[in-house]
């Protein structure tokens with residue numbers, strides 16, 4: 001690691017995009033390490049020493065390794081308050097409310113994304129996995145409905161100002177619509193996705209991912225959904 005530079009362990013199209021976008025938004029130099037799922041790199045001892053859960057993202061900072069998007073984003077928001085990733089104020093009630101929104105993304109919505117996009121990770125036989133996906137779609141609609149209503153009244157998830165929660169929601173939308181969720185179901189979220197994706201930080205993150213994807217393709221390791 002170049003002294004003082006953080007290292008992000010990531011893979012293209014994954015939820016590591018949210019942390020990648022946060023790092024781009026901060027604007028400090030950082031390094032990336034591509035984890036090739038198809039080569040099983042996330043299960044190898046070298047990576048398990050960084051994240052024993054074998055998942056991306058992981059962020060190596062000057063002071064240690066952090067895993068879990070929510071924790072990494074909370075750390076980055078506190079360390080670089082000028083980047084405006086999260087509106088943390090030091091008030092326990094207000095900050096817990098911001099964390100609640102973060103958990104809504106990582107603990108409520110992300111598991112539904114997995115069930116909708118890769119239902120075979122939950123139940124592998126085709127009939128059961130179709131049921132998992134159908135149920136996930138139903139619950140996703142239920143969970144996204146209030147967010148769509150909110151975005152009909154305000155430009156960003158938390159109100160008038162962009163936050164990293166908007167990048168999180170955009171990633172969720174990218175994953176589910178990329179797997180067949182009809183974007184016309186929630187036009188306000190589709191519109192939010194377009195605006196969130198147009199930010200320079202989001203575009204820079206996508207460029208990094210595109211280079212990584214190219215690298216994987218050249219090595220014959222382009223990602224296909226994991227099976228249990």
Ligand SMILES: N[C@@H](CCC(=O)N[C@@H](CS)C(=O)NCC(=O)O)C(=O)O
Pocket residue numbers: 014015016042054055056057067068069070106110226
């Ligand atoms: N709760 C974790 C979820 C991380 C996660 O599930 N990452 C996925 C990519 S989106 C992954 O690395 N999957 C590989 C695997 O589970 O084998 C977080 O928010 O960081």
